[in-house]
Amino acid sequence: MAERSCGECTLCCKLMGVPELKKQSAKWCISCDQGKGCSIYDTRPQSCRNFQCFWLMDENFPDDFRxxxxxxxxxxxxTDDSCVLHVDPAHPRALSSPPVNALIDALHKVYPRVFVLSGKESALIQR
Ligand code: SF4
Ligand code: SF4
Structure with a gap:
């Protein structure tokens, strides 16, 4: 099966912090061409090179969960027993949406603790 690609998704370039750039989480990177990709791709920092979200890594997650x-x-x-769900603070209702709840259920099958981060808000979900 072909490996997944990010396609038009660039959400990690908003939600994740990038220490090398002093980029805060939940703010768009100034080098992101939103919906297209990284405008400094060849020279992007190591943490950007290393990062893969679970959807990209695991084809068992449905395409609709991109x-x-x-x-x-x-x-x-x-920590090995937890993962983090980063929710776009521009979409506060995403956390109660059916796909995100299905994703949280799937994450709990592997991780006892799921931390949710959305801008300055954080929570721990245990089921
Ligand atoms: S790594 Fe994940 S969040 Fe980042 S652009 Fe690719 S699919 Fe989107
Ligand atoms: S440097 Fe590129 S890959 Fe890294 S956050 Fe910015 S736009 Fe995304």
């Missing part, structure tokens, strides 16, 4: 479609992305945390 982060730009559900306004949220799931990614590793720094």
């Amino acid at each position: 982060p730009d479609r559900i306004h949220a992305l799931a990614a590793f945390n720094d």
Whole structure:
């Protein structure tokens, strides 16, 4: 099966912080051509090169769960028993949407703890 690609999704370039650029989370990177890609792709920082959201890594997640479609992305945390769901603060209702709830259920099958980050808000979901 062909590997997944980000396509028109660029949501991590908004939701994730990039230490090398002093880019805060939940703010668009100035180098992001939204919906297209990185305008400094060949020289992008190492943390951008390293980053993959779960949707990109795992083809078991449906296409409909692509982060730009559900306004949220799931990614590793720094502890093995948890992951982080980053929700776009511009879409506060995303957290209660059916696809995001289905994603949280799927994450809980692997991770006992799912942290939710949305701008300055954070929460721990345990089911
Ligand atoms: S959030 Fe995932 S699918 Fe979207 S651009 Fe980033 S790595 Fe690619
Ligand atoms: S440098 Fe490029 S890949 Fe990294 S956050 Fe900015 S736009 Fe995205």
